[in-house]
Amino acid sequence: MNGLRIRVRGQVQGVGFRPFVWQLARRMGVTGEVLNDAEGVLIFAAGADLDGFVAALSDEAPPLSRVDAVECASCEVGVADAFVIAASGGPGAETRVTPDAATCADCADEIRGDGRRRGYAFTNCTNCGPRFTILTGLPYDRAQTTMAPFAMCPDCRAEYEDPADRRFHAQPVACPACGPRVWFERDAGEGQGDAVALAAAAILGGEIVAVKGLGGFHLCCDATNGAAMAALRTRKRRPGKPFALMAPLALVRQYAMVSAAEEALLCDPAAPVVLLEKSGAALPDAVAPGQGTLGWMLPYTPLHHLLLDAMARPLVMTSGNLSGEPQVIGNHEAREKLGAFADAFVMHDRDIARRLDDGVERIGPAGPMTLRRARGRVPGTLPLPPGFPDRQVVAYGGQMKAAICLVKNGQALLGHHLGELDEALTWEAFLQADADYAALFDHAPDAVATDLHPDFRATRHGVERAEAEGLRHVSVQHHHAHMAACMAENAWPLDGGPVVGIVLDGTGLGSDGTVWGGEVLLGGYRSVERRAWLRPAPLVGGDLAAREPWRNALVRLDQAGLSDWADALFADKPLVLARQAAASGLNTPASSSVGRLFDAVAACLGVCPDVQTYEGEAAMRLEALPPYAGLVRFASRGHEIDPAPFFAELRESLSLGASAAYGAALFHNSLAAAFAREARRLVETGEAAAVALSGGCFQNARLLAETLRCLEGVPVLVHRATPANDGGLAFGQAMVALAQMESD
Template sequence: MMSSSVNTFLIKVSGLVQGVGFRPFIWRLARAMRLNGIVFNDSEGVTIYLNADEATVERFAQRLGDELPPLARIDRTSTQTVAFVSYDTFEIASSQQGEVSTGCAPDAATCSECRNELFDSSDRRYRYPFINCTNCGPRLSIIRQIPYDREFTTMVAFQQCSECTAEYNDPADRRFHAQPNACKTCGPQVWLEDKLGNRIAAKDAFICLNEAIRAGRIVAIKGLGGFHLACDATNPASVTALRIGKHRPDKAFALMVRDIGVLSRYAQVNTRVSELITGNSAPVVLLDPQPACDRPIADNIAPGQYQLGFMLPYTPVHHLLLEHIDVPLVMTSGNRSGSPQAISNDDAREQLADIADLFLFHDRPIQNRVDDSVVRDIAGRMHYLRRARGYAPASLPLPPGFAKAPDLVALGGELKNTLCLLQSGRAIITQHLGDLEDARTYDQYQATLDLYRNLYQFESDLFVCDLHPEYLSGKFGEQLAGQGKTLLKVQHHHAHLASCLGENAYPIDGKPVLGICLDGTGFGLDETLWGGEFLFGNYQQIRRLAHLQPFPLVGGVKAITEPWRCLYAQLKQALPLEDLQPYQALFPQLASPVCLTFDRMIEKGLSTPMTSSAGRLFDAVAAALGCHADAISYEGQAAIELESLAHQGDPRTPPYVFSITDNLIDPAPFWQALLEDLRLGQRTKADMALAFHKGFSDVLVDMVNQLRTQEDFTTIVLSGGVMQNAILFNALLASLEAQGFDVLTHQQLPANDAGLSFGQALIGAARVLSA
């Protein structure tokens, strides 16, 4: 029987519990239950002391979990009795600078209460573009250092007025310790400029922006984590002008719509999508478009793709912008193609003056660039394509067995880079940083590492990087090693496998699994380029059991941007030269004299590294079926358009056949059949594209079953950028699960290279733990 005597209980809570209104929540809960004690932040999260009996503490803990603030997340809670201390009331105690190392919360979309106040003419913040509270608003984008107090954010320049100060200091108020708290009297302000830098007088800047957009103009808008370029998505001329200005001929534009009602007119929305897109993170979600609508979206929004990326307004600026607009707006990053998104007013003036007709500026500095997150529904599961605003820098718990993992930094890959810090049993993954080939992105990469080491008071000298000798992240690691730091190197696809294992809380001592890792390029243990791999292993080590038949990457990186080179190498390898001649009329490139040069390059091994890349196989098939054979303008374009083509195919179309020899998947039979279908013209290209996807999925499953006779495994991991192909992923997942395999997939991080840093970190930690 429980004791009814009053004791002092110590409750420790860790997770996302700082900067999210957790302490005032505890204050309100304790006072509602008439409990005395204190609550404060510490280096592990939040600490609570309560005077109560056991039954009351149990009720308190239950309500603690059931009534969390919108942005909070509890990872662990512990409760114990301590020496009795009598408290007269319940109070919030201040944390001392230097005590807190839990970083900061992600930026959060405008909450419903702030949105209601924004459009309430009787509210003192009516139409104020920076309205926020503890439950919403900027976090990562404005923080400079810890602790997350106003003086260490870009809000330091704005002195709160008496009314805002009263809110900020009142634990019962929704804006208690909301660091960006402000109003039109004391806070940041917006203004308009033309492309020449002249200020434009306007009674309401947003009405002026609306008029410009309706007139077909392009506007630049300073948002939460960077600038956006916006225009009317139903106006093809405006979209074309934007593409020309950004030097972005083909890559899809993201769209923003006012609300779910407008979204439902343009896209197919289910309950799961609705909850996601209206939630605190408010990502871009790829959706199937509605077949018809009154004002159709321009055809050049997402050329060659069958889905469109939609998001809802997630800041007061966006809500005011779209208040009277009932069609989608293009809302794309404010930059020239290949450059990072502009975050400062001066950078926007320099980068965007030749693109935008009108600029909306404000005077709250953006400290940290944060791109929009992008997710996609595949097989009823949400898959992250880019994890940034709304999600980073939330931490992930480490899998069982990693409790004593050393603190370390994983440096990620070359493309879609992220960094990962392991600290105190958790992994902190940064926001999407982009491709390190751009000098300004590389500078941001180094600055972000400094920021996170500061935010989390991180001191470790242990680093982990990719095995590839030419990755800039790896070269940065070598520089650190030259300064006396310890550097571990991890194979690319091993990191993919480990990342997926870690997301699924697979234990460090779990049985070896089979990983199917399919992507564009990764430096292999044999110093060739891998990308279509069957790996057997765990966090500590892997063995390569099987892979795609390697073929020469003609011209090295040139073959990535010119898919017909991959097609030429595949056909040359699959068929004797004399058998190819009847098909040369199908592919004009094969008659080019440059092919003779390719032959000599292949014969002598000059700039023709061998690769087993599944991504490059998809590129070759795309080239054969007319999807940007000559050149692509963005990474993965040919393969993306191949998936879109396959989406139009007849579901009844039979699959192509591949062969397996000595644990190698050989596409030669497929190429022979495809060429005949192209020559005869009796099968549509859409059916051929779908038949390829089906056949490739079938041979992957056949290989799994063959390997099942050679090794003992029941768990299969699916990872790598090719797994973002919905048609392939759906078919592969269904077939493997139907055969009784436990299939692990990415749930919280992208399957692409953005997940590498987490996998690198786990492998590095596992090696240290097993040493």
């Protein structure tokens, strides 16, 4: 019969796309066949309304799918009297692997019902459950997952083979008769009785329980029990960093404001941790000291649902790991490494193929913001903007918040958050991820992109690989990569014209060999020029300056002619030695870092002046203070943006009784206005067509909102799906490398 050969590209395998096509064809009287192959889903279709059939492939696609393209060509269709699901067309890695998805409503109802999966912690279907965390190879089928050891019982097999069932070809399908099991463990001995009930009793009794999830273990305790959280902080040596929380939506609403957009993000299949403003009932301050927001996620596995049903209160769910190390994923590893933290364990016997932290997101002033790209989003891909060549590139990111990016077939796969590469086990995880992604996606790069800093471990790895394999190596300046990532996420074309980037972060090696961090850049993917920057100040003690805010305050106050104020504020510090070091240049590199400027202001306001217990603590505490109006114009000295006038006004305001909250507001407003003024000028003079906002400081929703206000009327590009911090760096590096390859 005459018909169509239909190619569907995108996230279309492991999401129930073939049974969806089968049901659609039966409904519309279409005959033919559908199959998976190396490029996605292939359909041969004949019938009266093929136009409607093709349109419905996108319009009615399954919830976990993402259709990027539907390509049609005339052909002969061999099946004339039915529509069938044919065998897959062999292995290949051109199609996308689906991210893990939170338990769907049908499965959540099933574990609370009276059927054979009542209370079963591994219930899933085509519309939910583990994917990437259990995948060991392609194509995605049960034999290539950690479900391979569990042979399906006849009942599960019947569901798996029925195209009309929501478990048709759901690879992790299981039930209590044939699937993984969960148990409660204390002192290396298995507890007798229901694992969930035993765990709930332990947590209600104030104990800390390590719970095995999708991408690793969590350390769990009662979020209403201040003593339990204090014990967890002591054991984990985590004095101030906020804990993530888990609760059903109705319970979240008792403790937080939840807008419609925030509810949608919470209920997304990715189930990220979402930052929500505190409201209503109060939890102990130990959850997130000094913060105005709390990080909430909904239960995303049946085990989480069952545990929360038994608890009826919010739970702390923080990553199960030693400080600085990757999250624990194996049972033996958990006993060995988490035994000092946890009083008991909830274990199961389905292996985790790869560790994935929980993602962290928020609704910002311009919509969704990704702070940590992880479980539920990876390995989802991003389409490349128009004009880029079809070449394969691998980019290795930076030293902190490491993530890898692979580009292939017009798509960029930005990998999961790995952590800080100074830590030996994180470095091992980085190497494993590099090999893992390359094998899973059959990736053979033409070029390797790295940060400009030669001593970053990721840079050395990339250079060594390029040399060993004879690949092109592209060095990308840190802030150029940030800017390029923001442009690319917003589909800015390769030849879309110059953009001005405001890139504000901690530190990154500049093209002039100095340390940058507060930049106004002009250009595009191929190259940029530095047009303005924050006045540099010495980082007294090098890396110590990032941990001890008083050091940054001292040098900024000295620059502003306010040394007497510094003497009064920090009389207990070794000021003479610090000033001598700054004057000599010994281990005090000059830096334009806005991150360190945040630290300086926090120290002047008495906000953790001595030491930060986690990265960004001072800035996060400033962001949490109540807002006020008012700003001070920073001085412009040639290309330099000088904050000295702000510090003079800050001192005056505080002497007249102004609060720390007023000082924090004055800073946010003044900083935004200073950089926005430089960027607006470049757009209004015609040198740039838009402004891109990037760098870790733009995770601060307050700074972002004020900058957007100052840029009203100007086209502005912001991060949404990729992190503004170094977690998005590899994506930008890959874009710069591709652009330079296209120019050759």
